[in-house]
Each structure stands twice: as C-alpha cells, then as structure tokens.
Amino acid sequence: MLDRNPQQRPRPRKAPKQARSVETVRVIVEAAARVLEQHGMDGFSTNAVAERAGVSIGSLYQYFPRKEALIGALILRETSLLIEDAEAARAEPSGTAALSALIRACVAHQLRRPTLARLLDFEEAHLPFDVDTERVKERLRMILSEMLQRPDLPCLVEIHAAVRDVTAIIKGMVDTAGVYGETDQHALSLRVRRAVFGYLNGYS
Numbered sequence: 001m002l003d004r005n006p007q008q009r010p011r012p013r014k015a016p017k018q019a020r021s022v023e024t025v026r027v028i029v030e031a032a033a034r035v036l037e038q039h040g041m042d043g044f045s046t047n048a049v050a051e052r053a054g055v056s057i058g059s060l061y062q063y064f065p066r067k068e069a070l071i072g073a074l075i076l077r078e079t080s081l082l083i084e085d086a087e088a089a090r091a092e093p094s095g096t097a098a099l100s101a102l103i104r105a106c107v108a109h110q111l112r113r114p115t116l117a118r119l120l121d122f123e124e125a126h127l128p129f130d131v132d133t134e135r136v137k138e139r140l141r142m143i144l145s146e147m148l149q150r151p152d153l154p155c156l157v158e159i160h161a162a163v164r165d166v167t168a169i170i171k172g173m174v175d176t177a178g179v180y181g182e183t184d185q186h187a188l189s190l191r192v193r194r195a196v197f198g199y200l201n202g203y204s
Helices: 019-039 046-053 057-063 067-090 095-112 114-126 131-148 159-179 185-201
Strands: none
Touching: 019 046, 019 057, 019 067, 019 114, 046 057, 046 067, 067 095, 067 114, 067 131, 095 114, 095 131, 095 159, 095 185, 114 159, 131 159, 159 185
16 A cells, blocks of 8 residues: 655555566566666656556556655665675675675665666655665664674774764765766775775774
C-alpha cells in the first residue's frame, strides 16, 4: 500500500514476492536508471520508463505510483550496492586497510555510472525523507564508526563528529570528481585517502 506520510517520498505500492515480479521490478528500476542517464530529469517520466522497460504503464503503476517512487527505489538500490562493498571492506584485518577499501568502494561507486550518481545525489538532497534509504545510510555510518575505532588508527575523542567529518571528506571529494568528469579511480582514491588519513592523523 502507498505510504501517504507527507514527510516521505512515495514508496512502492507493494513488494514483489514471486520471481517473475521481482524480475519485473528489477527491469523497471534499471530502465529508470537508463532514462535518467540519457535524458535527465526533464525527460524522466513513468511513461518513458515503462516504454524503456517494455512493460505497460499499468504494470509499472502496480509497483510505483509516481516517478518519485522510482527515484526512491533507484537511490535505495544504489546505496544498498555501496553497503555491500562497505561490508566487504569491513572484513579487512586492520582499520587502515578497511578504511582504504571503503574509500576505493566509494570512488568506484561514484565513477561506475557518474551521470546517474550525480542526478541521484541531487534528487536525494531535495526529495522528502525516506525511511528505507535512511536505514541503509545509518548502516553505512555504523560501519564507518566501527572502522574508525580500530586500534591501529588514532584514538578519536568524538567518534560521531569524526564519522560526519570523514563522510563529508569522502563524499565531497568524490562528488566533485564526478562533476568534473574524472575517470581515474586509482588517482582519485589516492587523493581521498591522503585527505582522510591527514584528518585522522591530526588526532595523533
């Protein structure tokens, strides 16, 4: 059922349960990504997405009542992919290795589909609060907090502030690189790493 809370963007009408429905939703969400990449928000509509996905508009509306719900599903999908990489980085044996792996994951995430990433960043900042996306982002904050408290990294007096700061450093540098069309993931990862560890080493 559509969530009518005015504090949230429209959510999917229902969650797919059968394999065929899951695949239909996957195709629709990927079609939404491709329409955004090719035409931007000006050319983004439920009709355009349905046509690209090869489904009827009625089939699309079974799951997504408005285009904002499609944007929300895309943001959730992309953020969840980043969480998977962050969980893998968390398995590294030291804080230095884990944080370095997380930085590489953030860079790869932004530059993998840079046009899509920039558009979703903009929409995420302007669309209403979304509880599902916030839940995923909170998981990312928890992963980063755990990494920053590992014994090989400088002892941080205010961990919550450090998490915010490190997040801002990574996001700011990576987003800006995307705006300027950077494609060298290795070079960008090294710059972000220098900035993050320079900040952390200021505590030692």
